[in-house]
Amino acid sequence: METAPVVDLETLxxxxxxxxxxxxxLPAGIVASDVERLDRVVKRRKPVARGxxxxxxxxxxxxxxxxxxxxxxxxxxSADGEQQVIGFHLPGELIGLDALGHGQHRCDAIALENARVxxxxxxxxxxxxxxxxxxxxxxxxxxxxxxGRDQDHLEMMSRRQANDRVMLFxxxxxxxxxxxxxxxxxxxxxxxxxxxxSYLGLVIExxxxxxxxxxDDGVIAVxxxxxxxxxxxxxxxxxxxxALH
Amino acid sequence: METAPVVDLETLxxxxxxxxxxxxxLPAGIVASDVERLDRVVKRRKPVARGxxxxxxxxxxxxxxxxxxxxxxxxxxSADGEQQVIGFHLPGELIGLDALGHGQHRCDAIALENARVxxxxxxxxxxxxxxxxxxxxxxxxxxxxxxGRDQDHLEMMSRRQANDRVMLFxxxxxxxxxxxxxxxxxxxxxxxxxxxxSYLGLVIExxxxxxxxxxDDGVIAVxxxxxxxxxxxxxxxxxxxxALH
DNA sequence: CGGGAAATTGAGTACGTTCAACGTTAGTGG
DNA sequence: CCACTAACGTTGAACGTACTCAATTTCCCG
Numbered sequence: 001m002e003t004a005p006v007v008d009l010e011t012l013x014x015x016x017x018x019x020x021x022x023x024x025x026l027p028a029g030i031v032a033s034d035v036e037r038l039d040r041v042v043k044r045r046k047p048v049a050r051g052x053x054x055x056x057x058x059x060x061x062x063x064x065x066x067x068x069x070x071x072x073x074x075x076x077x078s079a080d081g082e083q084q085v086i087g088f089h090l091p092g093e094l095i096g097l098d099a100l101g102h103g104q105h106r107c108d109a110i111a112l113e114n115a116r117v118x119x120x121x122x123x124x125x126x127x128x129x130x131x132x133x134x135x136x137x138x139x140x141x142x143x144x145x146x147x148g149r150d151q152d153h154l155e156m157m158s159r160r161q162a163n164d165r166v167m168l169f170x171x172x173x174x175x176x177x178x179x180x181x182x183x184x185x186x187x188x189x190x191x192x193x194x195x196x197x198s199y200l201g202l203v204i205e206x207x208x209x210x211x212x213x214x215x216d217d218g219v220i221a222v223x224x225x226x227x228x229x230x231x232x233x234x235x236x237x238x239x240x241x242x243a244l245h
Numbered sequence: 246m247e248t249a250p251v252v253d254l255e256t257l258x259x260x261x262x263x264x265x266x267x268x269x270x271l272p273a274g275i276v277a278s279d280v281e282r283l284d285r286v287v288k289r290r291k292p293v294a295r296g297x298x299x300x301x302x303x304x305x306x307x308x309x310x311x312x313x314x315x316x317x318x319x320x321x322x323s324a325d326g327e328q329q330v331i332g333f334h335l336p337g338e339l340i341g342l343d344a345l346g347h348g349q350h351r352c353d354a355i356a357l358e359n360a361r362v363x364x365x366x367x368x369x370x371x372x373x374x375x376x377x378x379x380x381x382x383x384x385x386x387x388x389x390x391x392x393g394r395d396q397d398h399l400e401m402m403s404r405r406q407a408n409d410r411v412m413l414f415x416x417x418x419x420x421x422x423x424x425x426x427x428x429x430x431x432x433x434x435x436x437x438x439x440x441x442x443s444y445l446g447l448v449i450e451x452x453x454x455x456x457x458x459x460x461d462d463g464v465i466a467v468x469x470x471x472x473x474x475x476x477x478x479x480x481x482x483x484x485x486x487x488a489l490h
Numbered sequence: 491c492g493g494g495a496a497a498t499t500g501a502g503t504a505c506g507t508t509c510a511a512c513g514t515t516a517g518t519g520g
Numbered sequence: 521c522c523a524c525t526a527a528c529g530t531t532g533a534a535c536g537t538a539c540t541c542a543a544t545t546t547c548c549c550g
Contacts, residue, residue: 076396078485097392098389101386101389102393107396130375136371136374143385144344147345147391148346148347154395154398162506193530194528194529201403205507205531208531212531224528240323405537437495437497438496439496447538448540449496449497449498450497450499451537453498469546469547
């Protein structure tokens, strides 16, 4: 138990109105009084440790989550136990939308680092959204952005050359870090090479070789999980299909 | 121009309450009086001819569409003009969600056959959804199903073997036809081999060879676009990862 | 019936996978 | 604080599958 003043500070620091992700999250574009109503249905969950599951395949979809600190991966499991990483979720990005369709999660969500999430009960969100017109729109916008990232993923998978896939991947991450107000040209990968390989449909060795190749070509600098994009122009060109050969 | 009685029949046949797709579409689970309110904002569009665009990259996202008769493909265009089929849309399935995120369509939508769509202005849908709680939920369910199909697509792309991709593709189509109340074990592909190849990340020759191989193995029977699934068990096994070797 | 697109088939090549060995990093306990 | 260990990552050589290029056949629509 804590004394009253401390609780207040904690509350203040933690609610939507004061969240650094506010612009990216559900409250964006909603007037202060309505943010308060939204805030009341958002549960702050205790931290999720690295490697811990946020939810699992088959569990009900009573809530959606927003990564608040730390990033997550979602992993689809075939019946035979083969796994595939289908998404990475940086702070401000929604997790758990996969269950909207049939009420059951189709994938596992696992924390890539020690993380923290906001938890939004769907039923209560519906109630608030019905009363706050802007929230409904914003919910669809956020869902739409999530679908856009899925489409980006698909575009990566459709590239024939492993190098192109990796460049697209780095470009996508770069943009998302910049959206978070961080440096998009130098960042730490929160995931392993194995995760990247699974996400891109490549084996780990190929990912490793691609990183090495891109470094040799002077396009990026890699050291472990630390990455710097040296020739953003070249990467952007590859993204737009003007291949380098 | 038509005489009054004919118009009435047309109207009756065309509105949501009498649509054969009702169970799959936005009205599902909404009481009759509310269906009427939804119905009032749904515009029936004049038929879309085979090969015609429903919308194009960059156009605003004022509306979403539901395929009513005939199917569609959505095609993403890289800046260099390279195209990739990112989705097929059978009757009852939503088209145009790709613009929810940023208000602009990221792909072209093209009719694969002479088709007909329902057109739903987003702004008006928001209004009705705010008043009809069930509609909001149903909209999210339909969106969720659409995301589920995207995830299925991704799972196809992640398969290493071309045969597996094609089998997953046929399985997915089969299920969707059955949802429509049609025969899931024998159907006509609405799209070309080229479309299939683009969708699966394979060249057209590989798609052709896979069809031939699957036919030689007795798994399917193909003749042009007419397909029959002979060993659904084997296909289901492949889908679940128990490869055939 | 003719023309053009769609689909099939064949041979050679390129790229990523597989299998295997080695290096490196980070987290743990003595 | 350092040694130890296991997970993570890199590099190399041989192989296999899908791609490329090219020729031919089938199908569909006017």
